[in-house]
Amino acid sequence: MWNYLLKRLLLMIPTLLGVVTITFVVIQFVPGGPVEQMVGQLQGRDAAGAEGRASGGPGYLGRQGVDAERVEEIKKLYGFDKPAHERYFQMLGQFARFDLGKSFFHNKDVWQLIREKLPVSISLGLWTFFLTYLISIPLGIAKAVRAGTPFDTTTTVLMLLGYAIPGFVLGVVLLVFFAGGNFFQWFPLRGLTSPDWASLSLAGKVVDYLWHIVLPVIALLAGSFATVTLMTKNSVLEEIRKQYVLTARAKGLAESVVLRRHVFRNALMPIMTGFPAAFVGAFFTGSLLIETLFSLDGLGLLSYESAIRRDYPVVLGSLFLFTLIGLVTTLLRDIAYLWVDPRVKYE
Template identity: 30%
Template sequence: MQQPQWWWCAVKKWGYLVSRLLWAGVATWVILTITFVLMEFTPNAQYAQLQFSAAQSGGDPEQALETAKRLRGDTGTLWAQYTEFLSNIVSGNWGWSTYRSQPVTEALATAIPWSMMYGVPSLIISTVLGMTIGLYSALNQYSREDYAATLFAFMGISIPNFWFAIILLVFFGTVLNWVPILFDTGVAQNAAGNLTLGGVFSLANLRQLILPVVVLTTGSIASLMRYSRAEALEYVEADFVKTARAKGVSDRMIVLKHILRPASIPLATLLVGDLLGIIFVGSYLVEVVFGIPGLGTLSYNAIINQDTALVFGTIFVPTFIAIVGNLAQDLSYAYLDPRISFGDDE
């Protein structure tokens, strides 16, 4: 029952936040270092091409390689290259994409809005719907609706995204002709090729985004439903829920205050961590099938074209989002769970 002073609690809470921030920094550094090492070991397709053509035309392949490296600044000790690589990444100089003939960062900046156009709505819909249905299932366990939700969830998990996307395109695009089959970036852009707010929210653009959102949502909503059902079930049976019932609390308030709130702690983990993963892994196939020029398509094309700098660029983005997401999740714990111990003594 010994109560620490409030300021000591505050110090500990801030200490916790700072330590989480530092860890996010360390994680980023580790990822960058691993990336650098991998890049060192990766044969450079362009150098190989240069050496090959030099040899063909009777020149010295080694000399051609030296020249190319000097031209690209790819010289110096390993340590010098490593520090330069780090400072470049930090200062936003992510290299040159040979396949897109533009800086990697620029290629990413063009692609990311397209991914967000279907990713963000899908994230919101699957979170809200998934948790609502999961909660409903838990409160009406083994009812007909619960079974229906379970069936839906397992279908969502089992059906491969790319296949579902194709089927939807065939049915709604070809048979019913409700949505366009070819993704048209023009409807969201002005004449200069820049995205406009009016264009993004135009009917034509929204219509072509419906199917990608549906496909991605059915994939990610299922696990959310199952998790929130399981979490809520744990609390539906909890002693303190019975206490609340005995106290005369209404069913609605029991759900909102006594079940949802404590269940939100484990659900926060799922939300940020897994969901981001699902969305970004899922988006490769979804984008390629629908022809959306987003991050997934960019990454896919970078790999196909052996554009090393761009490949790493497209991998960095989800990686950093995951790091930031995990950070946000740690910070949300500090707010959501009073039992969390902020590090040291307890």
């Protein structure tokens, strides 16, 4: 077991290195880098300044370009005056010290940016992850026990309907109906807290926070139930039909005991395989449109804006961090296999 853990920890290094290297190589060929964007901004500013003066008047200088000396200064500012291989090894040295670099456009450390956006992503991620599994697993077990009944059919139709509706579409509907549209104004239109949140009491802060988080979480949850619920149902059904369950029933064990002590423990294995992806995904992916729709400034919006603006330190730093978290959670999943099923051996 310890040898396996050591091997997995050591394998994280080339995995991280491969992900970062491929991304670094790809972005070298992406057009419209930070230098080009800054030059474009300066040209636009110069042109706007020139057009703001009276055309042909004594102060008119015409459209001004950006001279080569200024371009070299911009390259040096962003570190592009160095060869690609030198910038690559400099980046690896920073990541080895867990220094994610400094944003080109926010003028802040990447760590600071991530910490600023985390409250929104943690709120959306934790509520989505825990509510999905707290509801889907018991519902999947209930569907398996009542397979073929009207309860099973009705819940399946409702789940597939929710799965078919995109989260942002449901978010728009929720805003129109319940957040100041033409119907009800029960929930706030934007933000995670009210402007006067700091002056509220502890109970008032909790209520205010829950009041703001209801609609975004519902929009995210709608499509999350179907996959986990149906996976749980199929896994439980497969275990129920096995010989050891028939033997346990023949011994006179109560159905609840058979499900709790035998079926569910074995059925939990395939469900656990989705934990790492669901956990990481709940925090770092899939919430861009919801964050935009409800005016929530989280990691999803940060990643999108960084990619569009070619803010490479944020792109590479956040990718390094998210990949590391994914590898660690996958390792924790494998370790949890031993707790669920002692027959699993990592040799």
